[in-house]
Amino acid sequence: MKLEDLRGRLMAVDKKFKEMYEGLERNKIKSIIYDKMGKPVSLKKLSGYEIENITEKRGIVGVDGSINSYGGIYPHYISLIQSMAKSTLPKEEDIILQDVYVPLFEDEDGQAEDELKRRARMSKLELQAASFAMESFSSKVIFMDGSLMHYGIDCPSEWKKFKEKAISTGKIIIGITEEVKTKDIAEILKTELNLNDSILYDREVLFGILNEGEMLEFRRDLKSKKSESGIKSCYVRLSEDPQVAGLDFIEEQYVEALKYADLIYTLTPEKGRGIPLWLDIVDKEVKVTDEMVKSLVESTISREIREMLLNPKRSKRG
Template identity: 30%
Template sequence: MNLLLVGNEGAVIKLREFATLCRHLLCKRPSPSELRSRLGALGRFYRVDPLHPQRRVVAVDGSLGTVGAHYPYFLVLMQAAAFALPRLEPPLVEHEVFSPLDPEVARALEEQGRDEEGWSDHLAEQQIKARMSALELRVALRVAELLPGALVMLDGGFVHLRDRAEELFQELRRQALDRGVLLVGVIEEITSCRLGKSLAFTGPALHDREVLYGCLAPGEVFELEARKPFLRVFARFGHHPQPVAFDLLPEQEEFLPEILGILRALTPADGRGIPSLIDLADRHVRLSRTEVERLVAAAVPTELREVFLSSHRRRRPF
């Protein structure tokens, strides 16, 4: 008998039930040809050829690592950086530390959560996301100031960035338009259901990932006709049938052919469809747990870590 199954038969049964559910959902999905036909009412399909970039291309990404125990005894180290080839000198990097142990942070969370039990923990998670987005936008602003005319890729869609740090996002938008900086939001994991709702299928609406999976040929894009709040293009620039999405500013629509051509040129044809500079930026900025713990150990004395950060769980003998 497979040792993995010993004592886990119940788990396997539940997982097989989940597989049946997924198979049922897949059977309800219309064929790719039908989907393409119906999507024609929402936008247009076309092929994009690679275009060698004639401007500087920069990717901005962020990473974070957490050290500590349960709320409020933890800290989050955040890092955002710009990555380009050839590399930027000096490097453009921003850091921030977030912790509910900070009295100002704790006070703001308590006021926002109205002292309801459990709310502070939830609001802290929201604050971390907001501060991480703000950190990335600050780095992007520095890129816009230093490299007028560059193409700047942000990791994630514009809606999330705007909602989490609206003032900084709008400032970046203004700077980009003033300085001729082309902005692109690269969305690796499509979680929206905009297309499925618009197509009005019977039953539960399909999410956009399900709608578009396998609908695009390699090198093809689907451009939404709608331009608000942002211009969105779904693309399959790699071998994998799951597309990615790009957000662009409606004011920069005239540069769309150039932007898509550059993104196609930067994307490995045998990969999953993400421009290689985004992956390089992720590797460049990523904070491992070990690295964060070493940085904290170097800056925060042992006696302080023991009182405020060390998790009792990690003291287990096994």
């Protein structure tokens, strides 16, 4: 296989990336962020006694979801969806919810709409697991894997009810995002640095800006899409990895929820990927693997139906 053309094209991509970000001088970025957006707060590692004190010996809960599919391209596939709420207290049994999504049973709205439906089904299942956790688990704090913002987009009515329940029961909800996708800081920096033709996201402008154990708490008057949706957020560097993570809070819980930032930092391995270990554990346990999907579908869906509706021709290649 000839690779020289591909290498040349990739080298051109590398050059273009460097040109895009050559105006991002770190010291200048840091100065603008701290002057106009917020100040860094130093977090600390808690002792065992302090962890027991802040959790009131009631543990913590992690919630995550997973989705995987069997079959070909839209609409000829089946998706298996799973969500989990898991407490750090061994006596509290895991909450596991499952669902099956079949595009052929849905209204034919096209592939883009289908993707939104799939995502909404998983978001609803995650909120259900977290809601059951509020009732069944003693923990006062629930860590959600990912931004809280997407629940309001994927399933707004379910998110509204869930948020009201969290506020009324005093259960603190914190979304922890390892892949920051917002543009709030980037848009301000583009104006300040005259980079209006550049496509920037917060993840690249914040890369290496915060020291390990620092959290960027925004000024209260700073407007963003999240704040307009009733969500307050911070950026934080929780490990040696120079990439920041995001923390999302329900606005009404913000002041009290910030008290858990030290706990989140304490529970994150120094050499890890930058999120608390407990969420990593939940992520692994809730995962719907390829093997699981294949085994379940092939043991329950008849061969004739699989061949007629689900098996793509490419799977039959020698």
